[in-house]
Amino acid sequence: MKSLAELAAIREKMKDKVVIREGSGDVRVVVGMATCGIAAGARPVLNRFVEKISEEGLSDKITVTQTGCIGICQFEPVVEIYEAGKEKVTYVKMTAEKADEVVEKHLKGGKVVAEYTISAVNA
Numbered sequence: 001m002k003s004l005a006e007l008a009a010i011r012e013k014m015k016d017k018v019v020i021r022e023g024s025g026d027v028r029v030v031v032g033m034a035t036c037g038i039a040a041g042a043r044p045v046l047n048r049f050v051e052k053i054s055e056e057g058l059s060d061k062i063t064v065t066q067t068g069c070i071g072i073c074q075f076e077p078v079v080e081i082y083e084a085g086k087e088k089v090t091y092v093k094m095t096a097e098k099a100d101e102v103v104e105k106h107l108k109g110g111k112v113v114a115e116y117t118i119s120a121v122n123a
Contacts, residue, residue: 028064029053032068032078040077042078045098047096049079058103058108075121081102089106091116092118092121101116
């Protein structure tokens with residue numbers, strides 16, 4: 001970084017991502033980031049949700065946060081989606097690619113990606 005202008009440009013570029021992580025959207029995407037989740041690959045999943053939601057212009061409606069242990073370590077990385085008036089959806093064994101699909105189908109399209117949920121894995 002060589003100037004204040006460069007710093008301002010970096011700040012502007014990252015502003016949407018910070019809002020997503022601290023926002024108050026109607027929908028919350030919560031990624032389990034305890035040691036077990038991180039070891040299983042939760043960090044790229046979290047990053048992909050933040051990037052994709054920002055790219056799709058959904059940052060005013062959706063907040064992405066992280067939490068500690070969700071308690072189902074064998075299914076990590078785990079992502080829970082909370083929507084007002086609806087039952088929580090728990091996605092398991094997530095990857096960045098699956099996160100793309102969840103954003104497209106569930107968060108944008110309103111249809112749960114059933115094959116990635118804990119119900120499908122436990123069936």
